[in-house]
Amino acid sequence: MKxxxxxxxxxxxxxxPVARDFDRPLNERGRRAAEAIGVHARRLGLAVDAIVASPAVRVVETLDVFIPVAGLDDVEPHWDRRIYLASSVTLIDCLRDCPVEAQHVLMAGHNPGLEDLILDLVPDNGTSPLRDEVEIKFPTAALATIELDIDDWSSVDSRCGRLVHLCRPRDLDPALGPEED
Known part of the structure; x- marks a missing residue:
């Protein structure tokens, strides 16, 4: 299992005022959310062997806050441009390239790809309230954990996972929830 x-x-x-979407930085609320999720990850005892991430500025800045707070300083991110605005299919290809010895991989990226990846990996069998929540929305700075019924990352495919954890910033601090109009 991975x-x-x-x-x-x-x-x-x-x-x-950035010229490219790729260069868009975090705002202050985003930095607070990344820190809150990092604290949550540390409390969970999140221990990853590898981090694969989009090199977009907002992902880099998220990880700059998240990694030290989560206690993951010893894991150097692998920046993979394929993750930037990728589809679920492309994200699965990225996962298939992860080192076989890695037992727990953290992937950091963007929607709609990450949300679609969760929905593709976790079967819709009507028994996962967490999957139902993701189907509504996988918001910014959300963290999800999926157990995959595989022995090697090259075997990742749709419907091989079970969503075991989901945390959104608003679950930790209501002030980090959706902005009111």
Whole structure:
């Protein structure tokens, strides 16, 4: 069995006048959410062997906050441009390239790809309230953990997982939930 944790980048700043979406930084709320999720991950005892991540600025900045707070300083991220705005199919290809010795991989990236990846990996058998929550939305800075019924990352395929954990920033601090209109 392998374990996959998925971290969506934290809230980014739309007010920042960057030329490319790739270069959009986090906003203050995003930094607070990344820290809160990092604290949560540390309390869970999240221990990963490998981190694979999009090199987009908002993902890099999310991990810059998350990794030390989560206690994962000894794991150097592998930056994979394929993850930037990738589909679920592309994300599965990225996972298939993970080192066989890694038992627990953290993938950090973007929606809709991460949300679709969860929905593809976890069968819709009507018995997973966590999957139902993801189907509604996998918000910024959310962290999900999936147990995969595989022995080698090259075997990752749809419907091979069980969603065992989901945490959204608003679950930790209501002020980090959706903004009111």
């Amino acid at each position: 374990t996959l944790s998925l971290l969506r980048h934290a809230k980014s700043g739309w007010d920042d």
